[in-house]
Amino acid sequence: MANVLRNSAKFGFSGVLSQLSIHSRHGRECVSPCFSLQQRNNSTSPKIKVDLDNSTGVAVLRMQSPPVNSLSLDFLTEFCINLEKLEMDKSCRGLIITSVSTHTHTHTDTDTVTQSHKTMIHTITPPVCVVSQTLSKVSSTGLDIITLPVCVCVCVCLVSQTLSKVFSAGLDIMEMYGKSPERCGEFWKAVQEMWLKLYGSNMATIAAINGSSPAGGCLMSIGCDYRIMADNPRYSIGLNETQLGIVAPFWFKDTLVNTVGNRAAELSLELGLLYSAPDALKIGLVDQLVPEDQVLSTAQDTMSKWLAVPDHARQITKSMMRKQTIDKLLSNREADITNFVSFITKDSIQRSLRMYLEMLKSRKA
Ligand SMILES: CCCCCCCC/C=C\C/C=C/C(=O)SCCNC(=O)CCNC(=O)[C@H](O)C(C)(C)COP(=O)(O)OP(=O)(O)OC[C@H]1O[C@@H](n2cnc3c(N)ncnc32)[C@H](O)[C@@H]1OP(=O)(O)O
Numbered sequence: 001m002a003n004v005l006r007n008s009a010k011f012g013f014s015g016v017l018s019q020l021s022i023h024s025r026h027g028r029e030c031v032s033p034c035f036s037l038q039q040r041n042n043s044t045s046p047k048i049k050v051d052l053d054n055s056t057g058v059a060v061l062r063m064q065s066p067p068v069n070s071l072s073l074d075f076l077t078e079f080c081i082n083l084e085k086l087e088m089d090k091s092c093r094g095l096i097i098t099s100v101s102t103h104t105h106t107h108t109d110t111d112t113v114t115q116s117h118k119t120m121i122h123t124i125t126p127p128v129c130v131v132s133q134t135l136s137k138v139s140s141t142g143l144d145i146i147t148l149p150v151c152v153c154v155c156v157c158l159v160s161q162t163l164s165k166v167f168s169a170g171l172d173i174m175e176m177y178g179k180s181p182e183r184c185g186e187f188w189k190a191v192q193e194m195w196l197k198l199y200g201s202n203m204a205t206i207a208a209i210n211g212s213s214p215a216g217g218c219l220m221s222i223g224c225d226y227r228i229m230a231d232n233p234r235y236s237i238g239l240n241e242t243q244l245g246i247v248a249p250f251w252f253k254d255t256l257v258n259t260v261g262n263r264a265a266e267l268s269l270e271l272g273l274l275y276s277a278p279d280a281l282k283i284g285l286v287d288q289l290v291p292e293d294q295v296l297s298t299a300q301d302t303m304s305k306w307l308a309v310p311d312h313a314r315q316i317t318k319s320m321m322r323k324q325t326i327d328k329l330l331s332n333r334e335a336d337i338t339n340f341v342s343f344i345t346k347d348s349i350q351r352s353l354r355m356y357l358e359m360l361k362s363r364k365a
Helices: 002-008 013-021 032-040 073-088 181-199 216-222 250-260 262-271 277-283 292-307 311-330 333-344 347-364
Strands: 048-053 058-063 094-099 102-107 111-114 119-124 131-138 145-153 157-162 204-209 226-230 236-238 288-290
Touching: 048 073, 058 073, 058 292, 073 181, 094 292, 181 216, 181 250, 181 311, 181 333, 204 216, 204 292, 216 236, 216 250, 226 277, 226 292, 236 277, 250 262, 250 311, 277 288, 288 292, 311 333, 333 347
Parallel strands: 058 094, 094 204, 204 226, 226 288
Antiparallel strands: 048 058, 102 157, 111 145, 119 157, 131 145
16 A cells, blocks of 8 residues: 555646646636636536545545546546545545536636537526527537537636436547557556556545446446445446457456456456446445435445444555555556557557447447
8 A cells, every 4th residue: 555655646746736727538628717616615626526524534526527437638637636635634534436417617708608419508607698609510420510509608607518327438438549659658557547546545435336337437446445336227337348359457357356256257358248237236346236316325324334444454454455466566567558558559459449439429320
């Protein structure tokens, strides 16, 4: 654990804080007024909202990065900053990770608000739309020209964007497709960092899985100490990398083996299985199923049991269980990055990723 914390210190606050105003994949931008608003709400970054209850010592970290909470470099950076802050806050002993179902985003100054399939105008505070006009926009396929109503607003508008019913869709595939080797390396380092911080956390951690959780989303879930999943037939969870034509790295595999055992992990990884909630419970991939509206409250009740155990005893035991797995990555980090970069930039792998992306988009059409 100490190693993990020492390592994470490399991810200095100043460096990461400076990244808080960069563009997301969806072209939105967080500007400083948005950040200060988040701070008042006990939140630390635009893609992630954190509420720490000082009376219980339990923080709830809500992922709020539409459309599917995919793990982009920006997202991972924010995730790590938040984890590091909570880790250093002695009053925080437990962490619940979940997804919000609605995302509120703040726009300032002159701003353009469009209505698309997943964006709607939620609230506009005065002074409101001063110009109404028509905007022509090329769709994401690049083929159709669609005409959308648009409001050009001055001053502040609040826009609400709905998240899909996902916990996290895993690594952002766009971070692995068509990117330079340098950028891929930077991205992979952030994925490693996220896992090292979470799997090695001194806090008791519970994943409150209120949506689908494939691949990297599953990794985040099994990086926690306990998993509670919504009993919803639409949701699935698993390390499905082989279905994308890619290979789960050894530390994804090790985390899965530590969770479900060798045989179940072997079947699961080779076939790239995504499990329904009941099947995930059967193999021990999740620990408990509850009705969707009880996921968070159950996580909070469960957390109180975890926190009834003296911290030092629980932490030393956790370290004893996980240290070997963590050390294996720590002593192979650079080689793991090199492997990832050379694997992901291969033409054949890029082709697989392109086909997978096309499949995701055509499924929607
Ligand atoms: C030799 C050994 C060397 C070792 C090298 C190691 C290499 C290993 C590398 C990486 C490991 C990879 C880990 C990963 O996590 S890969 C990501 C896997 N994720 C998935 O497969 C999930 C894909 N998504 C879905 O199945 C669905 O989107 C959903 C179930 C999560 C949600 O469904 P739904 O609500 O119907 O939403 P849409 O499908 O309509 O999606 C909305 C929108 O979002 C885009 N999108 C979805 N998932 C991702 C993603 N992971 N990354 C980026 N974008 C994503 C989707 O395309 C839609 O986009 P739009 O059409 O533009 O709106």
